[in-house]
Amino acid sequence: MKLKIFSIITCFVLVTSSCDFDEDINVSPATPADVSAQAIIPAAQAGLAWVIGGELVRISGLFTQQMEGINAQQADNYRYLWVPADGDGIYFRMYNAVLQPLVIIAEKAEAEGSNHTLGMAQIMIAHGIGSLTDCFGDVPFTDAFGALDGNFQPGYDTQESIYTTIQDLLDSGITLLEGPAGNGPALGSEDLIYGGSTASWVAAAYSLKAKYYLRLSKRSSTAYSDAEAALANAISSNAGDFQLEFGTAPNESNPAYQFSRDRGGNIEIDDYFFGLLNGLNDPRREALLVEDASTASGYTITLNSQTYYTTIDAPVVMTSYAEMKFIEAEIELMENADTPAAEAALAEAIGASITKIAGSNDAAYVATHSALAGLADDAARLEQIITQKYIAMYSNGLEPWTDYRRTGYPNLTPVANGNNSFNLNGEIPRRLSYPDTEIQLNNANVPIKDGNLQTPLWWDN
Incomplete structure (x- = not known):
């Protein structure tokens, strides 16, 4: 295919x-006109x-x-x-x-x-x-x-x-x-x-509706309720993720693979993201980072063609079941003031991401990082949701940047010399x-x- x-x-x-051409020039019947x-x-x-x-x-x-x-x-x-x-x-x-x-x-x-x-x-x-x-x-x-x-x-x-x-x-x-x-x-x-599959496309469309309604959380008083309505018909499992999977032939390769192979010396994993994965002992670490036994952490910040999103046939994810559950968690917290429901959605979101990227879930990690009730206030709870979403949405288009602009999370310090x-x-x-x-x-x-x-x-x- x-x-x-x-x-x-x-x-x-x-x-x-739209180039001009001479109609008298012979045209091969094997070349399609349309x-x-x-x-x-x-x-x-x-x-x-x-x-x-x-x-x-x-x-x-x-x-x-x-x-x-x-x-x-x-x-x-x-x-x-x-x-x-x-x-x-x-x-x-x-x-x-x-x-x-x-x-x-x-x-x-x-x-x-x-x-x-x-x-x-x-x-x-x-x-x-x-x-x-x-x-x-x-x-x-x-x-x-x-x-x-x-x-x-x-x-x-x-x-x-x-x-x-x-x-x-x-x-x-x-x-x-x-x-x-x-x-x-x-x-x-x-x-x-x-x-x-028309049913899969319909679910993807409802997922995009939820995604783009959520973008308006600073602008529209109905952003959360509109997104919640769309979620009812959105992607319902990892198997339905809206993504394109690339192949293993040279002309089928994933764009991140080509970049890491041809210009990998231009980018590496940032210390902030690297430290977050290491500090949390995140189970996705082995799939997202390159292992290196010579380092204290066991991993290196090198970005090469051997991680989950940079292998030759890696998928490009445009929206996913995990993203839908993160959206649901935010809505339950910020719109419905239902912390237990937010915790349940967040647990499902983290678990779906870990299963997709690492191959199997980590119940202890999910339980720890989906717990919201003990945090000081809704601001701290939202930070927890968005920080976990930030990890899960790594290499998923614009999501980390759009969430940062919407919410201010994760709590990043601007880089030096950015003026x-x-x-x-x-x-x-x-x-x-x-x-x-x-x-x-x-x-x-x-x-x-x-x-x-x-x-x-x-x-x-």
Whole structure:
């Protein structure tokens, strides 16, 4: 299944190319002039996993001290020196390799009458644009895909409107996937994530609804209740996690594996995260760290290709059962004031994470770190929940950074030398500055041009 990814990308280039050509030139009948919506799905899914499991994992890990940059751009980003040019890759890949293909899939699926494929595409578009707005704030969406019609300077949707769009897309995707398949080709084996299982996609959509409602905990009085309602139909076991599993062939490898193999000398495990795992004697330690008998702890901070998230066929996790239970624990504590229910959800969350990463649960560890009643107050209880979530969400996209911005936990001390012209107060960044290509080519529409990393996002106010 995964072997098709690169040939599918070639097909996508053929479909979307806007280059002029001479119609009199002979065209091989073996070269497709067009492809179906289903043919593009593997490339779009792999593209989303690459952005989330690559750049977004690294920037979240660097800002929240799960990783330390020790060389090149990663060393600058670790000390909060993020220049506009650093954002070009994220923008290009998310729009060009993810969102544009997904929009094409949606258009083709609608024309074909492939309702389930359309629903899947809408769910992935929601998570793609959601990931982008959680980095930059306002971003193009409504006008973002008009280049073939001559619109090279798209306007920006506000983050508030993007968040409405996310939920609308997820609701529409759920409706389509729960309804008839339609007259077009079915969603099937080309779906690298769930193999065409509509029930799994519906659960993933409800999970994303909960995730994005929770983002609004500082902004909306209904954020917790909205997220709680979505949880009722969300992912219900580790087996249903929304993730893409990579293969063992050279052209199937996980993005973290490729980075650790090719540029592993640029990043290592940060002392804070390393010390947290060691200090708690965390059972996930052996899977997340590299063992080294020559060190006092028995582990090294080296980031190489032999840990759970960096092996060649490691999954890129976009949301999970463990994350849903952490969300539930926070809701039970902060919305429902039900500490026993929060403890039960937290125990399930920690246990699910340990089982997934370490292979089996650790009942004693779970009992110790899910105990909330004896802590001083709800602030201390929330810190316990988010600190355990911080461990569990290592290498799970933007979650550690978004939770830090929402809650202030874990209680991190900003790195030394983090004060620079892009980050004047030296605190942990609240956003990424807009890409240099946007500032140069779409200047009239870019909402913030000064590159200040401390200007909060809409939901962070």
